[in-house]
Structures are given as C-alpha cells and as structure tokens.
Amino acid sequence: MIMPWEEDPLQEFYVPDYIIQYAHQVLEAYDFSVHSMNVVTTKSDKGGAIWKMETNAGPKSLKLLHRRPARSMFSLGAQDYLVHQQNAKVPPIIKTKDGSSYVEAGGKLWFVAEWIEPLTPVSKDLTGAKHLCHALGEFHRLSKGYVPPQHSEIASRVLKWPKNYQKVINKMEWFRNIAMAYQEMPASSYLLQVLDGFEQQAIASYERLQASSYTELAQLGNEYWGLVHQDYGWSNGQMGQDGMWIIDLDGVAYDLPIRDLRKLISGTMADLYRWDTTWVREMILAYHEANPISPQLYDLLMIDLSLPNEFYKNIKEVVYEPELFLNEQTRALIQTIVDTDQTKWPVLEEIQHDWKGVEQT
Numbered sequence: 001m002i003m004p005w006e007e008d009p010l011q012e013f014y015v016p017d018y019i020i021q022y023a024h025q026v027l028e029a030y031d032f033s034v035h036s037m038n039v040v041t042t043k044s045d046k047g048g049a050i051w052k053m054e055t056n057a058g059p060k061s062l063k064l065l066h067r068r069p070a071r072s073m074f075s076l077g078a079q080d081y082l083v084h085q086q087n088a089k090v091p092p093i094i095k096t097k098d099g100s101s102y103v104e105a106g107g108k109l110w111f112v113a114e115w116i117e118p119l120t121p122v123s124k125d126l127t128g129a130k131h132l133c134h135a136l137g138e139f140h141r142l143s144k145g146y147v148p149p150q151h152s153e154i155a156s157r158v159l160k161w162p163k164n165y166q167k168v169i170n171k172m173e174w175f176r177n178i179a180m181a182y183q184e185m186p187a188s189s190y191l192l193q194v195l196d197g198f199e200q201q202a203i204a205s206y207e208r209l210q211a212s213s214y215t216e217l218a219q220l221g222n223e224y225w226g227l228v229h230q231d232y233g234w235s236n237g238q239m240g241q242d243g244m245w246i247i248d249l250d251g252v253a254y255d256l257p258i259r260d261l262r263k264l265i266s267g268t269m270a271d272l273y274r275w276d277t278t279w280v281r282e283m284i285l286a287y288h289e290a291n292p293i294s295p296q297l298y299d300l301l302m303i304d305l306s307l308p309n310e311f312y313k314n315i316k317e318v319v320y321e322p323e324l325f326l327n328e329q330t331r332a333l334i335q336t337i338v339d340t341d342q343t344k345w346p347v348l349e350e351i352q353h354d355w356k357g358v359e360q361t
Helices: 017-027 069-084 126-143 161-181 188-210 214-218 258-272 277-290 295-306 309-319 328-351 354-360
Strands: 034-043 048-055 058-064 103-105 108-114 237-240 243-246
Touching: 017 058, 017 103, 017 108, 069 108, 069 126, 126 237, 126 243, 126 258, 126 277, 161 188, 161 214, 161 309, 188 295, 188 309, 188 328, 214 295, 258 277, 258 295, 258 309, 258 328, 277 328, 295 328, 295 354, 309 328
Parallel strands: none
Antiparallel strands: 034 048, 048 058, 058 108, 103 108, 237 243
C-alpha cells in the first residue's frame, strides 16, 4: 500500500523507489512509449506525486492521486465530463488500452493526462486577477449538471456551510486554551489579545448566514450548482495559446460556486497586504461575466468574505505543535493579518449594496 513518506533533504521531489516501480507498472497499461519522466511535484505528507513524461505521443502527465480511490473516481469523472461533454479547457485524460480513465495500484488511483503547453501564469496584477476570475466563472458554469460515476464517493460541501462556520467559531476556543497553556511563548499573549475580535466576527458571520437565503439555495442541489475547484489560484489557472486553462482538478467537489471566488479574493487581498475596493469589484464583475451571480448569491459572497478566513487558515496549525508554532514569526504573521483585516471592513461596506445596480444593467 502506498503511504505518506519522509522528504529527502538532499533530493528535490523525492519519491520512494517502490512507488517508482508502481509507476512503471501503471504505464504498461497505456498504448504509448515513454522516452523520459521527471517528478515535478510531490505531496509526500499525503502520498501523492506528479511526473511530466515525454512520450512518442507528445508530453503527458502521470499523477498518483493521494485521496481514497472512490473519492478520486469522483474527480476523474468530473474531468472527463468537463472535457468531453462541455469542451472545457481542462487537460483531457488519456485512456488505458482497455478504455479506463485510471489504473489502481498500491491502493491508490493513477491516471495520465495531456500535458498542456505552453502554459504561463497570468500577471500578478488586476488584469491577471480578472483573467483568473473569468476563467473560474466559466469553469463553474460548465461544471453544472455533472453526474459522478457509479460507486464513486460523492464529494459535496453544498449543505456544509453552517457546520463549517460553527467549526471556525469552536476552534477559537481551542486557540484560546492553547495560547493560555503556552503563555510563555512569544506569540501567545498577542494571540489572546486579538482572539475575541475574530471570534465575534465569526459569530456575526454565522448569524448572517442563518438569516440569509443559504438554505433555500442549497436545496437546489449538487448538480444545479456544479463543482468548485477548492484550490484555485495563480498556479492552477494559467494562460495557454487559446485562452485560460484550469489544471489540477483532483480536489473538485460540489459546492456553491462563490466559495472558490471568495477564496481567490481573500487570498489575493492577503498577498496585497490590504483590501482594495477596485480589485474586489473588478474581480467579482469578471467572474459575473462568465457565470452570472444572483443577488442572493452575492449576499452569500459578502457573508463568506466577512468570516475571519485568513486568521483561521493561518492559525489553525497551532493545534498540532504549539511549542513550535507560537514563535516570533507567528506573532508577526498575526500582526499582518490584523492590519490587513482592518482594511477589509471599509471595502465590504462600500460594495455591500453594489449588486442591486448590477442586476438592472
């Protein structure tokens, strides 16, 4: 069975020999010959890897998927649906000699896809962000109606928003207890100082979610909403010769689509170290052009942006190794998050009612 492995500090993208042997066995199921193969990335802590291969049929990727096989069947079915039924710009999966989309080996699924080239990241400016958002909206629109293969594990977050918000609220108490237990650590006192504010934000967001149209929208179901990427950004949305391509679909799941958009906006503002009204407005409009946002969905986007997402995402690691995490670097990180968060609220206030006007145009 393929298991997570320890990195080799002397070797970039190290993969254990037994997994390389599996890779060669897997490739025997395909009707092409491999001239060379190089590891381009690994998820050693989860047991996954990607190779770029040069073959007599052009460049290909070989992926060892780290998730449960039934879960991986869901994402591979999605990739096939997007390519063959929706003509989406996602890499086509290469079938095995017997017509399968994957090979099972070592308790994991492996698959081969076209290696799209050339692909280049979009510019890290507002123009690039708009390209990303438009491509994301197109991806969401085309993913609607996806029905997964039989026996695959249904990955859906459509009904899980309240539970997710509650988890954020509950973890605040965990963070508080840990910081109090490790008060001698450099970041603990400052973490305790800011926790109450972020906890109140999370509670207010949850109350807004409960009062929103969320339940009504969620009841429309998985196929109505389609898929979210869950890990979308400058590396997974790239420009090709004929437009924007979306890659690395291994983690796709059913969800309300603006969760991806919210993550992209939050992450982009964190990279800017400040919230910018023009950027946020233009990113939302670029998305809206490809996948129209209803007023009810826009309201959910505003609610999800109000959650202390960046604080929670960065601080949740404290539960694993507090004595290593609560250092000076984390204290500086918390200060950056607090400073950036203070610029978020005027922006959200300014754009809160934008959509009434947009709907009339």
